[in-house]
Amino acid sequence: MAQAMKIAIVDDEQDMRQSISQWLALSGYDTETFASAEEALKVLGADYPGIVISDIKMPGMDGMQFLKKLMGSDSGLPVIMITGHGDVPMAVEAMRVGAFDFLEKPFNPDRMSELAKRATGARRLTLDNRALRRELSDGSQIMKKLIGMSPVMERLREDILDLGQADGHVLIDGETGTGKTLVAHALHAVGSRAGKKFVLISCSALEEDALSKRLFGPMQPEDSLLPAMEEARGGTLVLEGIEALSETLQAKLLSAINEQGTPGETRIIAISNLQEAGKTCEDTLRSDLFYRLAALRIMVPPLRQRGEDILTLFTRLCEQFAEEYGCDAPQVSAQEAAQLLQAPWPGNVRQLINVAERAVLQARRGSGTIASLLMSDHEEMQPVMTTEGKPLKEYVEAFERMLIDNTMRRHKGSIASVMEELCLPRRTLNEKMAKYALQRSDYLG
Missing domain, CATH: 3.40.50.300 (P-loop containing nucleotide triphosphate hydrolases)
Incomplete structure (x- = not known):
């Protein structure tokens, strides 16, 4: 899910702080206000999950000094400066230092909302890219x-x-x-x-x-x-x-x-x-x-050589897309699991990602099947299958593992809930989890 963006409002005039905060709150933003730059700097560190709107003329540390401090801490933080009439040269200097944009008093609230929208969008992209870079530089995370x-x-x-x-x-x-x-x-x-x-x-x-x-x-x-x-x-x-x-x-x-x-x-x-x-x-x-x-x-x-990994990947991808689209992930039947395992997957994981997203969108609409997504657009729309068959036992075991894995994940590792839903005695569930290398600790929380 996208990270919620905050807007920090810094102004020594209480009425101005409150009016800006109220207007942006009505536009759906999460705001926090500060009466001085010094107060704000205690909160606004690197990777602050939002943007800053600051007056340029304030007692103590003024807006320009404040801006330079912020840019020194995080040059990717969007800062919108509020200037008085006739302070345009100062606003231009602020842009040179690194300000995202400026508003001249008296400003149009709609203009402020539009700037806030652009700035928060830019900030979200910056933070997402940073998170991705950190993830891609973390060996343990990328191996997962x-x-x-x-x-x-x-x-x-x-x-x-x-x-x-x-x-x-x-x-x-x-x-x-x-x-x-x-x-x-x-x-x-x-x-x-x-x-x-x-x-x-x-x-x-x-x-x-x-x-x-x-x-x-x-x-x-x-x-x-x-x-x-x-x-x-x-x-x-x-x-x-x-x-x-x-x-x-x-x-x-x-x-x-x-x-x-x-x-x-x-x-x-x-x-x-x-x-x-x-x-x-x-x-x-x-x-x-x-x-x-x-x-x-x-x-x-290639994906077709990875056996039941296909079901594990498909399940994880469906869960991610379901969270993104705000709906439930589709339930995979035994027949659909077999079809997923049999499909040749010429586009490999990239194709699997596309099928998972479309499966979630179909489920949200309450129509369509996973099988329909695996049909070719030729040969009279027959399901596409690999030429290499597998023993029935392999399909059954792959489906069984996926079912236990999904149920454990849904119940966050609650053995009692899984036993009840799958109608399995404790000993049988333990044996199957051991057989499929499923650890309860992986699902807790």
Whole structure:
């Protein structure tokens, strides 16, 4: 769910504070007021979950001093300054220091509401990006995103932990939508470079000349970024879609790798997105570059090889979308569970995410089935199934595990409630939880 945004109102005039607060409260904002900048600074630290509206002329610490303090603590905090008539030069100076915008007295309340809306939107985006960066730099958190108990996922996590500690360049291969970029983040986050720079470049998103300058320079004087090879020095440079590099850029990249001597300077993680049947990254890259980049290699498994992980992922995704849309998650029947397990998933996890969101939207409307979402748009709309069948026992066990997992999650680990809903005696439930590696402690709270 989106974080609720606050608005801090700082003004030495009580009537002004109250009128602004009342107007914004009527617009649905959570406000708090302060009679001085000094008082406000006790509360407004970095990552304050909202924005600030401040008068520019106040006794003690004035608005400009206050603004500089706030910018020093958190340059991404939107601050709207209130100025008196004739103080426009001061307002312009405030914008130069870092103010989001300014309001000139007497101001239009609707204009203030519009500014507040834009500022809180910008603040929410800033805080979300910060949270994502923190999450992507936290090895333990990012490894939790690699959900699954299947042997191929256990192996993938082991490979990430092993190769994350190594220093060689890495090639990540796998089908589209399998989560290769997430694996690249994980490799960076679990190793010694976790606190260093992580630079991600999509090789197919830029024209050759622009890509060459972004990777190797020279950058234009007005550019704020260093060339990626230099920007990522000591950290990790991820080249997504490595096969899109032209022969010329492949030669430049190989030269840059050779010049830096050891991977210790800039570790390169190359991600291959080849879709052509029978083609590999080795076929596309010059051999000397390929063997430098593929010193270490990770293959991300397709979703269809992950067995009951499909049901675990689908359930988690439905819960997330249900929370986002404010409705209940759809209940999966035994038949639908079997269909989810049998589907070929050419789009892999990315496709599963789309199906889960549509399933939640269907459930909210009270129409449609999961099965309908798994039907092809050709071949007379027959359900799409894999050609490789599984023993019935595997489907039954996968559904049973999903059912117990969902029920435990819904009842927050209450064994008595789960026993009652599933009509299972305590001993049977304990045996099945042990069989499926389900721990009560994982559901508490």
